[in-house]
Amino acid sequence: MLSGIYGLLSASFFVAMDAVDVAFTEASVGAGISTLLMFLAITMTERRDHSVRHKPWLALIVVVVTGALLIYGTLDMPYFGSADAPIHVHVAPRYINDSMQEIGVINLVTSVLGSYRAFDTFGEVVVIFTAGVGVLALLSVSRRPENDAKIDALNVSMHEQHLILRIVIKILIPFILLFALYVQFHGDYGPGGGFQAGVIFAAAVILYSMLFGLSTARRVINQPLTQFIAALGVLLYGSVGVVSLLNGGNFFDYNVLSDDPVAGQHLGILLIEAGVGLTVASVMIIIFFNFQGRKEYGQGQAKGDV
Amino acid sequence: MGTVVEISSGFFLLVGAFLSVSGGVGVMRFPDFYSRMHAVGVTDTLAASMILIGLMLQMPESLVVVKLILILLLTLFINPTASHALAKAALHNNLAPLLDKSGDNNAGDDSSNS
């Protein structure tokens, strides 16, 4: 099926991007989880592919014409890697040259993300939060007690097959969590930051829930708390902006958070990254738990019906 | 001293490269799933460790070496486990090994040795 190829494709795309930095971390992290979600959704729906392609020739013609127009459009674009392209002339030099004095964070991507463009990032975090809420609204199930026993039995029989995997994962999970924290707090000095750390943290929890069963994972990390944390992250991010507003600066102007502007910037970026990390991690966990809960619910239903 | 380190690092890198190429050829040429798995599972771990050791010798900077050791440990943990789980899942879902003519190079060898 298309799943394996999909995983390969996304991986190889991001390898092709390699000359660049942080985007890659993010990409590799994204490749794992989105492949997993895609695969989960495929198992939940249909795997046979009996789709009739409607009018492939028409589609092909549309695609070819659009592609030709786009390629014609690229003829005026600046060459790959040329240093005097418009994109490199306007705001980027300021970010590159002045941010060391203004913000003092070694990783330019973090400083642009957290400080110069904090508004954008806030918007993105709200979008992620909204998507989490949407998945919750679409897929959350109120579990009936009589299905529980069946689901548990199914889980146990699944787990008997994966003994070695479970032990290795038990050893690995603390390291993954620790590494997520490292990425979170190392974001000022190297590749990393809240987005990546959140996804890695969520990946550890997802790994646990996959191998040990959803009900066990829910006992460790219960879902209302996760939902609360997702909201808390957005709230933390927003309140940093409000506090800087109250202190007499602009929204997300961290200079006023402390006596020393640079220290204020550091504090602001740290808080914001923490908010981003909390939100991303808990939203990913919510999404995954709900998909998995829906799947097990469906399996329980099917077994109950037969 | 310097040249000895240089030469040994080059040696390790070359051995790693050779092993991974042979694994790749094996994946392309072998007839069925389990023998392909054998080719990958055995060579992959050793090739990864060889290349990582070669890199470690190149750069005597402490933090980088620590990170490389971390990657090495992860590879040693993850690779055999993954191939074990893969073979087991394949066997469990009734994917029969190719048993007939060429004798006994098939069995679900899960490469936990490396």
Added chain:
Amino acid sequence: MIAVATIAILVVMILAITRGIVGPTLYDRILAVNMFGTKTVLLLSLLGFLMGRPEFLDIAIVYALINFISVTGILRYSDALGSTVSVDEKPEKKES
């Protein structure tokens, strides 16, 4: 030397992709994905050295972890996809 190893790994990656596209069964594809992931980790470490900026090593660690997670996940759910899953409850069970 590093350049030679990089080229070798690129070749192996191409072979792995071919196997992933050709691969007759689902497990061949998963095997190819797994192999591709391992080789990507190595490629990232090598590239970091080739460019003289070993910051790439963090990414290699992340990639190793994420690759393992996605392979495990696909295996776990491919049980449901595979044709006949024999769900026989064994009596002795661990605490779960």
Added chain:
Amino acid sequence: MFLGLYNYWIVVVLMMIGFYIVIAHGNLIKKLVGLTIFQTSVFIFYISMAKVNGGTAPIVGDGIEIYSNPLPHVLILTAIVVGIATTALGLALTVRIKEAYGSIEEEEIQKKDNSTC
């Protein structure tokens, strides 16, 4: 003479593959895969624009003069995570459609809709 533009061509080809999958397939999950490929091509577009010849990753170090442009990296970094979240939302919708209609093929869904109302 136009060889310096090859990065855009790769992007266009990928984008068109994604576009083709979206419009030519009836399977909703395949449509989502197509959208993801389309999305990836946009990511590659931004990242390749940020590249400067001879530049390295935008992390300040000693003795490095030229950096890649950090701004597209920031935009794409957030866009990737947002992309996963929205893809998850789309998949959730697909799962619900499957439960309600028993199919994720566009035409069968259409047929059922027409027959009921």
